[in-house]
Amino acid sequence: MSDILQKFLAGDRLALSRLITLVENQSEKLPEIMSEIHKHLGKAYYIGITGPPGAGKSTLVNRLIAQGRALGKKVGVIAIDPSSPFSGGALLGDRIRMQDHASDEGVFIRSLGSRGAHGGVSRATRDVVRLMDAFGMDWVLIETVGVGQTELDIMEIAHTTVVVLTPESGDTIQTMKAGLLEVADVFVVNKADREGADKILHELKSMLEMSHPHGWEIPVLKTQAFQNVGIAELAQTLEAHRVYLSGSAKLQDKLLALRDTELEEALEETYRRHLKAWISQVPHAEKYREKVLSGEISAYEGASQIFPLLQGPKRPA
Amino acid sequence: MSDILQKFLAGDRLALSRLITLVENQSEKLPEIMSEIHKHLGKAYYIGITGPPGAGKSTLVNRLIAQGRALGKKVGVIAIDPSSPFSGGALLGDRIRMQDHASDEGVFIRSLGSRGAHGGVSRATRDVVRLMDAFGMDWVLIETVGVGQTELDIMEIAHTTVVVLTPESGDTIQTMKAGLLEVADVFVVNKADREGADKILHELKSMLEMSHPHGWEIPVLKTQAFQNVGIAELAQTLEAHRVYLSGSAKLQDKLLALRDTELEEALEETYRRHLKAWISQVPHAEKYREKVLSGEISAYEGASQIFPLLQGPKRPA
Numbered sequence: 002m003s004d005i006l007q008k009f010l011a012g013d014r015l016a017l018s019r020l021i022t023l024v025e026n027q028s029e030k031l032p033e034i035m036s037e038i039h040k041h042l043g044k045a046y047y048i049g050i051t052g053p054p055g056a057g058k059s060t061l062v063n064r065l066i067a068q069g070r071a072l073g074k075k076v077g078v079i080a081i082d083p084s085s086p087f088s089g090g091a092l093l094g095d096r097i098r099m100q101d102h103a104s105d106e107g108v109f110i111r112s113l114g115s116r117g118a119h120g121g122v123s124r125a126t127r128d129v130v131r132l133m134d135a136f137g138m139d140w141v142l143i144e145t146v147g148v149g150q151t152e153l154d155i156m157e158i159a160h161t162t163v164v165v166l167t168p169e170s171g172d173t174i175q176t177m178k179a180g181l182l183e184v185a186d187v188f189v190v191n192k193a194d195r196e197g198a199d200k201i202l203h204e205l206k207s208m209l210e211m212s213h214p215h216g217w218e219i220p221v222l223k224t225q226a227f228q229n230v231g232i233a234e235l236a237q238t239l240e241a242h243r244v245y246l247s248g249s250a251k252l253q254d255k256l257l258a259l260r261d262t263e264l265e266e267a268l269e270e271t272y273r274r275h276l277k278a279w280i281s282q283v284p285h286a287e288k289y290r291e292k293v294l295s296g297e298i299s300a301y302e303g304a305s306q307i308f309p310l311l312q313g314p315k316r317p318a
Numbered sequence: 319m320s321d322i323l324q325k326f327l328a329g330d331r332l333a334l335s336r337l338i339t340l341v342e343n344q345s346e347k348l349p350e351i352m353s354e355i356h357k358h359l360g361k362a363y364y365i366g367i368t369g370p371p372g373a374g375k376s377t378l379v380n381r382l383i384a385q386g387r388a389l390g391k392k393v394g395v396i397a398i399d400p401s402s403p404f405s406g407g408a409l410l411g412d413r414i415r416m417q418d419h420a421s422d423e424g425v426f427i428r429s430l431g432s433r434g435a436h437g438g439v440s441r442a443t444r445d446v447v448r449l450m451d452a453f454g455m456d457w458v459l460i461e462t463v464g465v466g467q468t469e470l471d472i473m474e475i476a477h478t479t480v481v482v483l484t485p486e487s488g489d490t491i492q493t494m495k496a497g498l499l500e501v502a503d504v505f506v507v508n509k510a511d512r513e514g515a516d517k518i519l520h521e522l523k524s525m526l527e528m529s530h531p532h533g534w535e536i537p538v539l540k541t542q543a544f545q546n547v548g549i550a551e552l553a554q555t556l557e558a559h560r561v562y563l564s565g566s567a568k569l570q571d572k573l574l575a576l577r578d579t580e581l582e583e584a585l586e587e588t589y590r591r592h593l594k595a596w597i598s599q600v601p602h603a604e605k606y607r608e609k610v611l612s613g614e615i616s617a618y619e620g621a622s623q624i625f626p627l628l629q630g631p632k633r634p635a
Binding site: 031032033035036039043256257260261263264265266267268269270271272273276290293294296298299300301302303304305307308311312 | 348349350352353356360573574577578580581582583584585586587588589590593607610611613615616617618619620621622624625628629
């Protein structure tokens with residue numbers, strides 16, 4: 002085992018930080034690292050926090066860190082920068098606020114970029130979550146903005162997903178139904194001292210009544226993260242969901258689906274890495290590639306011609 | 319050639335609509351359809367319109383449609399619904415506003431969902447753009463929200479990309495530099511009658527001066543789309559960029575890169591489609607898959623064991 006992995010397993014924070022950087026840079030050593038740490042996984046509880054910009058997610062995460070610490074938990078945080086550079090501004094302040102915990106050895110916070118094609122963000126997030134798990138964190142908080150496809154993919158690894166809204170989110174509830182019901186295990190109406198809090202609470206509850214029950218009744222909590230109100234109740238609800246999951250087949254189903262996806266993605270990634278070299282080794286395939294590049298035939302047609310030619314031209318080393 | 323394709327090529331709008339639905343549903347017939355229409359491509363000019371929520375993109379698109387029609391152009395529009403269901407609300411109104419052109423045979427507007435993993439949106443967008451091209455549209459406008467990775471991917475097919483901002487976007491310019499400079503061929507400051515318009519105009523121009531020139535000097539225009547101000551100038555600028563592109567190697571480079579990506583994606587897609595069946599045909603591979611599913615080994619390790627076993631177990635039919 003390499004030096005850095007040994008230090009990592011001995012609790013060296015710098016080693017953790019360096020391994021996360023390797024994940025971000027999609028290092029070639031990644032398969033080896035993730036396979037090495039695999040046997041140290043499974044102790045941490047993964048909590049996703051998502052919701053629209055301005056819902057106060059970072060403040061809530063900040064409070065949850067403090068709550069977790071008070072309960073004696075070691076807490077890792079992964080903040081996924083918004084995929085849109087447009088919304089970058091406001092978040093810088095939030096990141097800085099999280100520095101409250103910068104000197105606490107029981108807390109490790111890391112921001113991950115959201116750029117990168119082909120599901121790169123969700124793969125990187127999963128790997129970092131696991132690094133924090135293997136490092137010995139009890140809670141791993143994953144903060145994302147919005148619930149687009151990327152966010153839904155990211156949240157696949159969370160045991161429990163908290164969707165944070167505000168009284169101002171009321172108008173958009175109708176349109177976001179589908180996406181939110183898919184991921185939410187807990188709803189939080191933050192900034193609950195503002196006008197309209199009860200209205201959105203009521204709307205969420207009606208919406209949830211119409212959805213089909215699946216063993217866990219999705220709670221709707223009120224918080225005022227800035228004033229530290231409702232955080233202890235949220236932590237209790239998270240614990241309740243954790244207990245619920247451990248006794249249900251749902252977690253096992255979730256894990257199976259996730260591992261299946263991950264295996265598929267890792268195989269595709271391997272295929273992609275070999276593709277260019279393989280095509281160049283098969284003259285017939287190269288000829289079709291050139292026809293695609295020149296615009297003579299469509300990419301679809303090229304692929305249908307090239308694919309069978311690539312089966313077994315050379316086994317990977 | 320199938321009945322629907324014949325009707326499509328004869329100018330039947332219902333056939334176009336049905337083919338777009340096949341694209342959205344990732345029909346198995348897609349490779350055949352896209353290969354069939356391939357020889358009818360290349361006449362349309364693809365224009366991307368992107369920017370933050372609330373910048374007035376839909377209104378601008380609405381005005382550009384009218385401008386294009388006045389110039390005798392047939393105009394296709396693809397509006398990519400925001401990946402976040404959170405921002406869905408405001409857009410419904412915009413969609414309805416576009417119905418101004420609903421009865422005009424020279425206009426075809428279609429909204430595309432943005433859900434779907436693995437670059438599904440950008441692939442679907444490219445296919446729909448091409449359907450509109452082959453159908454005989456002169457302009458194809460592609461409207462997306464934000465400039466996250468998904469939007470950058472989508473914009474790869476646009477000949478010209480317009481980034482729309484407002485005076486209120488000023489604060490976030492610093493953070494969005496990277497993403498915007500990559501894609502913008504033209505900047506538009508919309509709602510230019512509002513306070514701060516000159517400030518953001520100046521900031522954009524300073525920012526552009528610091529970037530490296532590459533033949534085309536990125537213009538910064540002012541518009542008031544709602545009042546129909548500045549639209550004719552925008553159309554002229556688009557035409558100028560089109561002329562610039564046709565005489566430069568840049569378009570050819572862009573096309574080559576795009577076709578290369580598309581071929582790669584089509585091959586990966588084919589590989590993915592065969593994966594499950596192949597694994598089940600190779601007992602050794604199936605054994606490793608089960609180890610991944612049970613959590614005994616990591617997905618990375620499973621993939622490294624399975625990949626070599628799958629090379630050429632059975633050629634695709």
